[in-house]
Amino acid sequence: MKKIDVIQNILEANETIASRNQQLLDKQKVFALNIMSAPGAGKTSLILQTLARLKSRLNIAVIEGDVASTVDAEKVQSEAKAVVQINTRNMSESCSLIAAMIESALKDMPLDDIDLILIENVGNLICPSEFALGEHKRVVISSLPEGDDKPTKYPLIFTDAHAVIINKMDLLPHVDFDIANFRGSIQGLNPKAEFFEISCKTGEGIERWSSWVLEQVETNTSKK
Amino acid sequence: MKKIDVIQNILEANETIASRNQQLLDKQKVFALNIMSAPGAGKTSLILQTLARLKSRLNIAVIEGDVASTVDAEKVQSEAKAVVQINTRNMSESCSLIAAMIESALKDMPLDDIDLILIENVGNLICPSEFALGEHKRVVISSLPEGDDKPTKYPLIFTDAHAVIINKMDLLPHVDFDIANFRGSIQGLNPKAEFFEISCKTGEGIERWSSWVLEQVETNTSKK
Numbered sequence: 001m002k003k004i005d006v007i008q009n010i011l012e013a014n015e016t017i018a019s020r021n022q023q024l025l026d027k028q029k030v031f032a033l034n035i036m037s038a039p040g041a042g043k044t045s046l047i048l049q050t051l052a053r054l055k056s057r058l059n060i061a062v063i064e065g066d067v068a069s070t071v072d073a074e075k076v077q078s079e080a081k082a083v084v085q086i087n088t089r090n091m092s093e094s095c096s097l098i099a100a101m102i103e104s105a106l107k108d109m110p111l112d113d114i115d116l117i118l119i120e121n122v123g124n125l126i127c128p129s130e131f132a133l134g135e136h137k138r139v140v141i142s143s144l145p146e147g148d149d150k151p152t153k154y155p156l157i158f159t160d161a162h163a164v165i166i167n168k169m170d171l172l173p174h175v176d177f178d179i180a181n182f183r184g185s186i187q188g189l190n191p192k193a194e195f196f197e198i199s200c201k202t203g204e205g206i207e208r209w210s211s212w213v214l215e216q217v218e219t220n221t222s223k224k
Numbered sequence: 225m226k227k228i229d230v231i232q233n234i235l236e237a238n239e240t241i242a243s244r245n246q247q248l249l250d251k252q253k254v255f256a257l258n259i260m261s262a263p264g265a266g267k268t269s270l271i272l273q274t275l276a277r278l279k280s281r282l283n284i285a286v287i288e289g290d291v292a293s294t295v296d297a298e299k300v301q302s303e304a305k306a307v308v309q310i311n312t313r314n315m316s317e318s319c320s321l322i323a324a325m326i327e328s329a330l331k332d333m334p335l336d337d338i339d340l341i342l343i344e345n346v347g348n349l350i351c352p353s354e355f356a357l358g359e360h361k362r363v364v365i366s367s368l369p370e371g372d373d374k375p376t377k378y379p380l381i382f383t384d385a386h387a388v389i390i391n392k393m394d395l396l397p398h399v400d401f402d403i404a405n406f407r408g409s410i411q412g413l414n415p416k417a418e419f420f421e422i423s424c425k426t427g428e429g430i431e432r433w434s435s436w437v438l439e440q441v442e443t444n445t446s447k448k
Binding site for chain 2 (some may be wrong): 006038039040041066067068069071072095122123124125126127143144145146147149150152153154155156168170171174175
């Protein structure tokens with residue numbers, strides 16, 4: 001019980017900082033997306049595709065969360081208006097991005113000049129679902145090779161998402177994945193979620209996704 | 225700092241229970257493998273392939289760790305000598321199997337009649353690396369569609385593994401994955417790790433893997 005109390009306190013403290021982050025973002029008219037997935041599902045690829053489509057219309061910053069390394073930050077460096085890398089290190093530190101890390105990253109960003117922040121969480125379907133960051137919308141990416149049972153096995157992260165993406169649609173002929181079964185699971189957990197089928201490799205579905213992102217920014221907090 | 229102290233205490237308590245689990249397993253001459261990977265990399269498929277190859281030679285039990293659901297336990301039920309499902313629920317409870325869960329599962333198992341326990345950890349490359357369970361060897365599966373940068377991004381779990389498996393080799397023509405780069409990263413982190421390239425779909429590499437498992441059981445704790 002002791003452990004759960006301590007973690008409960010940590011989660012409550014996190015909520016407080018997350019609210020403060022969101023107030024700052026709202027004041028500065030910056031829209032933030034928290035992008036979550038299992039390792040290797042395509043968070044960085046989605047961010048690169050989103051930058052390619054929208055960087056002429058929006059000033060976009062990226063916060064890269066990784067346990068270790070800066071490989072993802074290096075990939076997006078040349079395309080984003082600003083990039084901050086956060087290394088979460090081991091589980092003893094954190095198995096997810098947490099609001100305090102974002103608070104610190106926001107201090108390093110020229111918020112006056114930014115419309116949209118894409119936050120790449122660490123690759124993990126468990127921990128990120130419990131730590132609000134101050135984001136306006138949460139996006140979960142599943143990829144075809146992971147199998148269609150992920151919503152059943154990791155329900156919380158899918159239940160709380162505003163958008164669910166299936167990536168790597170190009171692999172459909174080569175893997176066993178029942179899209180109807182996956183969509184049925186999402187429908188059961190979270191019928192309001194927006195749903196996208198994309199391939200970051202071929203570009204399939206990226207236009208619809210980018211239009212949705214643009215609409216979110218313009219509806220919510222745009223400076224334009 | 226407070227948070228880290230508390231988690232340090234939890235990790236130390238876990239080590240104590242893990243040692244007790246391993247003493248019990250050694251006394252009963254049961255060999256245990258802790259199988260870890262990202263979600264959807266093929267832990268259950270590897271267990272099914274291992275059961276198919278070795279169940280005529282060894283009495284094999286399975287412990288299935290999942291956040292939610294019993295879908296994996298149902299898949300292995302007919303092939304294993306005994307199956308125990310553990311649902312870890314949310315991160316507030318645990319983002320990994322922990323030794324106390326295994327201690328409890330071992331009480332439900334006919335250890336006198338078992339040679340090998342395959343423990344399927346939850347799909348997560350971060351938390352399981354810090355919680356010993358009492359296992360004799362640790363196995364990490366990466367799958368080709370995840371990309372070859374996973375050892376760089378999640379180094380601890382690969383550093384502490386006795387065996388590293390690349391699964392889904394059948395997808396090699398369809399994804400970008402540099403096997404030499406992946407192997408080079410493993411070599412840098414953990415040069416002693418055994419290395420296997422397999423496809424649970426086609427059966428490629430499963431014979432060599434099964435022989436390795438059989439050798440571990442026979443060398444270490446076999447009743448035969």
